[in-house]
Amino acid sequence: MEFTIGIGIFSLSLGFLKIRFFFMNYQGVLTKMETEFSQPIQYYLVFENDFINMNQLLDKTISMQFVQYQCLNCGLDKPIYRQGFCKSCFFDIPQAADWIMRPELSTAHLDKEDRNLEYEKKVQLQPHVVYLANSSDVKVGVTRKSQIPTRWIDQGAHEAIEIVEVPNRYLAGITEVALKDHVSDKTNWRTMLKNDIVDENLVEWRERLKPYIPDEAKEYFIENNTETNLEFPVHHYPEKPKSLNILKEQSYTGKLVGIKGQYLIFDDDTVFNVRANEGLVVQISL
Structure with a gap:
């Protein structure tokens, strides 16, 4: 009989019959x-x-x-405590600052520090996208352009479309805040997992929401694009x-x-x- 940790084999001999069991252990x-x-x-x-x-x-x-x-x-x-961080780290590091969840609070474009200006400039002063995603219902959201379509995948959206692409996180944040009065910004995780969803025409939604985009972001509206469809395993x-x-x-x-x-x-x-x-x-x- 042998037993090893990690990738291993458990072998048991019963007379002429030898049974071998393969197993794998991962830890992290x-x-x-x-x-x-x-x-x-x-x-x-x-x-x-x-x-x-x-x-x-x-x-x-x-x-x-x-x-x-x-x-x-x-x-x-x-x-x-939250977001994978212990309590002391959560209230200290820039990766857990309020502007992460509320992008309208971003201040790096003003050269104003929250917790660490170097980090905040690196993250906030890059192209951001305001998008519509349909995971449980149509919702509005914000993400860095480099995180498309990863952000949609993480939210379990079966369809999504970009509606505004801006040069910094603050402009994306104030656009999201303005649109939240007219479309949800939350995902119902139970509905998403049950797949109890309805296909929507996100191009029509984009046009419907266009008038509510703040003046500072109107020039960044995306006129011609199509929705992306996602298939989950x-x-x-x-x-x-x-x-x-x-x-x-x-x-x-x-x-x-x-x-x-x-x-x-x-x-x-x-x-x-x-x-x-x-x-x-x-x-x-x-």
Whole structure:
């Protein structure tokens, strides 16, 4: 009988019958899954020294166990507060400043520092896109141009379109704020995961919202483009999605039947939001 950790083989001899079981163990800190825009979307769970192509695990049983915390900034085993950071890091580092979630608060274009002006200029003073995405319903959002279509994939949008491309984050932020009075800026994660959605004509939505774009951003309106369609690797959508709290449960085993947005979908309607659990070290067994 032999047993090894990592990629290994469990062999058991019973007289003339020898049974061999193959298994794999991965361990690392969770960060949002990396993606590749293809039909369907390809998903990768990336650890420090390894990665898993999650599409290859569809219809396979996997086990996940919580090991410890690991702040994505300081690397310490401290409870995660938000966005993968411990509490002290969250209130200190520029990667977690208010303008991340509220781009209209950006000030780098004024040469005004919030937490770290060098970092803020690097992120804020680059092309940003205001877009419409249909994941649970039509919503407006903001992202760096370099994050298209990654942002749409992460939100589980099956269709999306750019409507404004501006030179900095502030202009994108005030445009989003103006349009939020006329279209949602939120995704209903349950509706998105159930795939209980309706196709929309996003070109018509773009034209409908054009009059509400602030004067400062009107010149950046995108006149002629078409929507992008996305296909997710889902074999079975959950009827009543129930979110897995791996901290509370400590471990979970289930058959993976789909991946959408940043969610893993299992055959018992359990769903696990990888991005919402950034900073947790887990062990995954196949």
